[in-house]
Amino acid sequence: TQLLEQSPQFLSIQEGENLTVYCNSSSVFSSLQWYRQEPGEGPVLLVTVVTGGEVKKLKRLTFQFGDARKDSSLHITAAQPGDTGLYLCAGAGWGKLIFGQGTTLQVKP
Amino acid sequence: NAGVTQTPKFRVLKTGQSMTLLCAQDMNHEYMYWYRQDPGMGLRLIHYSVGEGTTAKGEVPDGYNVSRLKKQNFLLGLESAAPSQTSVYFCASSYTSGGRTDTQYFGPGTRLTVL
Numbered sequence: 625t626q627l628l629e630q631s632p633q634f635l636s637i638q639e640g641e642n643l644t645v646y647c648n649s650s651s652v653f654s655s656l657q658w659y660r661q662e663p664g665e666g667p668v669l670l671v672t673v674v675t676g677g678e679v680k681k682l683k684r685l686t687f688q689f690g691d692a693r694k695d696s697s698l699h700i701t702a703a704q705p706g707d708t709g710l711y712l713c714a715g716a717g718w719g720k721l722i723f724g725q726g727t728t729l730q731v732k733p
Numbered sequence: 734n735a736g737v738t739q740t741p742k743f744r745v746l747k748t749g750q751s752m753t754l755l756c757a758q759d760m761n762h763e764y765m766y767w768y769r770q771d772p773g774m775g776l777r778l779i780h781y782s783v784g785e786g787t788t789a790k791g792e793v794p795d796g797y798n799v800s801r802l803k804k805q806n807f808l809l810g811l812e813s814a815a816p817s818q819t820s821v822y823f824c825a826s827s828y829t830s831g832g833r834t835d836t837q838y839f840g841p842g843t844r845l846t847v848l
Contacts, residue, residue, distance in 0.1 A: 664842070665841055665842070666737070666823050666825070666839025666841055666842055667776070667839050669837070672836070712775060714776075716835075720766075720778060721837060723768075723777070724775050725773055725774055726773075
């Protein structure tokens with residue numbers, strides 16, 4: 625069974641701080657996706673990383689796929705209250721997505 | 734373009750009652766999925782469909798049934814609801830499977846409480 629472990633599960637920081645969320649697995653994935661979910665809504669795709677070692681930037685968000693394609697990280701620079709939400713990583717395998725437990729981020733003004 | 738819609742948005746059931754959740758997508762996607770989301774457990778796949786008339790079991794299929802009679806609709810049924818099925822249910826669709834780069838588009842969710 626493929627599993628994705630996200631850490632930390634909860635994060636509460638002040639506006640302007642930096643943070644990193646980790647997504648780890650013992651399995652190899654063909655690609656890994658990061659979703660963001662706001663209260664009362666469904667998840668929305670932020671990015672897909674495909675190649676081992678790949679780094680993608682989305683404004684203040686930096687996503688990295690591990691060289692062995694088993695882990696990924698999301699780094700947010702100078703967090704803002706608008707970044708508050710649930711961040712989910714999802715690994716693609718066997719035609720389906722396997723989701724991590726999620727990281728709840730709260731950014732206080 | 735409405736994307737993915739779910740009906741109803743909220744529902745309260747008594748133990749043993751049955752109900753059907755409806756998911757509709759207008760993006761002509763082949764693949765559709767039903768997930769449940771519980772605190773601290775992320776999204777868990779219940780059933781999915783790779784095309785009209787086909788369905789397959791996901792990670793947590795017990796107690797649920799599905800049907801995909803039309804390409805744009807995916808129904809999730811609970812035959813005899815149990816309190817353990819209290820959850821938020823999300824439907825998603827994608828052009829192809831959850832492969833290397835396919836995006837899954839999610840509906841707004843259905844919050845179900847079983848008393």
